[in-house]
Amino acid sequence: MxxxxxxxxxxxxxxxxxxxxxxxxxxxxxxxxxxxxxxxxxxxxxxxxxxxxxxxxxxxxxxxxxxxxxxxxxxxxxxxxxxxxxxxxxxxxxxxxxxxxxxxxxxxxxxxxxxxxxxxxxxxxxxxxxxxxxxxxxxxxxxxxxxxxxxxxxxKDKHYIYDEDMYTDKSVKFLIAEEIREKALNILHQEVPHGVAVEIIRFQEKDEICYIDADLVCENDRHKGMIIGKGGQTLKKIGSYAREYAEELLQKKVMLKIFVRVEKDWRDRPDKVKSLGY
Ligand SMILES: Nc1nc2c(ncn2[C@@H]2O[C@H](COP(=O)(O)OP(=O)(O)OP(=O)(O)O)[C@@H](O)[C@H]2O)c(=O)[nH]1
Ligand SMILES: [Mg+2]
The missing domain is CATH 3.40.50.300 (P-loop containing nucleotide triphosphate hydrolases)
Structure with missing residues (x-):
């Protein structure tokens, strides 16, 4: 059975x-x-x-x-x-x-x-x-x-709801966006993490390399400053961890660029919540 x-x-x-x-x-x-x-x-x-x-x-x-x-x-x-x-x-x-x-x-x-x-x-x-x-x-x-x-x-017979070789319903793009969010969550403190969302704005996969541009969305300029960090160090760290994951997942070189974008208090705005995919 x-x-x-x-x-x-x-x-x-x-x-x-x-x-x-x-x-x-x-x-x-x-x-x-x-x-x-x-x-x-x-x-x-x-x-x-x-x-x-x-x-x-x-x-x-x-x-x-x-x-x-x-x-x-x-x-x-x-x-x-x-x-x-x-x-x-x-x-x-x-x-x-x-x-x-x-x-x-x-x-x-x-x-x-x-x-x-x-x-x-x-x-x-x-x-x-x-x-x-x-x-x-x-x-x-x-x-x-x-x-x-x-x-x-x-x-009685094999009954696959999803293809045998699928382990998630989410796209590679989603997994990478989430990985960026995870790295941000783990590196950032206090109130910043809850207001973070990630949007992939370019995903261009070629034979040898994949170009990914992502927006790291936050709620205000103060948070933006904290995400970027002194001399850009914090953002750099988030990016390099996430790139490692993306290269492992895609089995190729990844050029990952992350931009920080402020969407003023987006969590209170149903249209923004929806457009960010939630
Ligand atoms: N020691 C220990 N820590 C664990 C274990 N499972 C999860 N954790 C830790 O518990 C914390 C929360 O784990 P998550 O898996 O993110 O919990 P979650 O229920 O999905 O949380 P939300 O998505 O926020 O609802 C993380 O710091 C994990 O590392 C475990 O079996 N042992
Ligand atoms: Mg969870």
Whole structure:
């Protein structure tokens, strides 16, 4: 029997959803950072084997809506949860689940597993979970995989929802834009990261080389200054890490130019949020 279906990863910001999806798929499909609210879109990570295909949906962390971007993210979570075969509800092993979370879980209308994450950490809290994992060490990832498969619908013949060799639904362009955002998130501090978006404005791939121009969008001139850094050092660092990733992904030389663009308070403007792809 072949099994195939959809599994959504849901939980508070920073619970470890993107890290777990990457660990399950065995490829980097989603960016990760220590700052909450890293993921903004629903991102698919696809794991195919001869007997199954699991389509994982990474989602933005559940949080209260403050601006147009937050509202778009909340909508993404809601749409991810409807119609899947299984929800993995992730709880950071170092944090006690809140009443609000328990209530959210109780109201889920699809089968779910509570997954306690980051169990490699010290000082874990004790709470009930269906499975405990570490994306960092890989502990229990295979056990979780087997459990997940048992929830998926069965088919007599091979039933691929996506091509066998696809590991994400996102384009190379999207993956590179996200990588730039990840590097920016990891290098920048305080309030800057949340107001950052990336737009690829030129993507020209030739046999030997790929030319990529990207706009790193931020909310005001002060942030722009912080992103560029003293003598352009910060932006240079972001660019060189992201270029390394792009060269690995495309298997060719990449000329990456990043420009910093200010879109005044874009997160409060629904039209801007939409035009930036959220
Ligand atoms: N020690 C340890 N840290 C982890 C593990 N999984 C994730 N983390 C860390 O937890 C932080 C958040 O991880 P993410 O995977 O980005 O979390 P997320 O739930 O996708 O966060 P949002 O996209 O903001 O909702 C990062 O600093 C990760 O490195 C783990 O198994 N062990
Ligand atoms: Mg994430």
């Amino acid at each position: 072949f099994r195939a279906g959809y599994v959504a990863l849901v939980g508070l910001p920073n619970a470890g959803k993107s890290s777990l999806i990457n660990a399950l798929v065995g490829q980097k499909v989603a960016i990760i950072s220590s700052k909450p609210q890293t993921t903004r879109d629903n991102i698919l990570g696809i794991l195919t084997d001869k007997n199954y295909q699991i389509v994982f949906v990474d989602t933005p962390g559940i949080h209260h809506s403050k601006n147009a971007l937050d509202r778009a993210m909340t909508k993404n979570v809601r749409s991810a949860v409807s119609g899947v075969d299984l929800v993995l509800y992730l709880i950071d092993g170092g944090k006690e689940p809140s009443e609000e979370e328990k209530e959210y879980i109780a109201h889920l209308e699809v089968p779910y597993l509570i997954v306690k994450t980051k169990i490699d950490l010290k000082n874990l809290k004790t709470f009930d979970a269906d499975i405990e994992v570490s994306s960092l060490t890989g502990e229990n990832i295979d056990v979780l995989k087997e459990k997940i498969i048992s929830y998926l619908p069965e088919y």
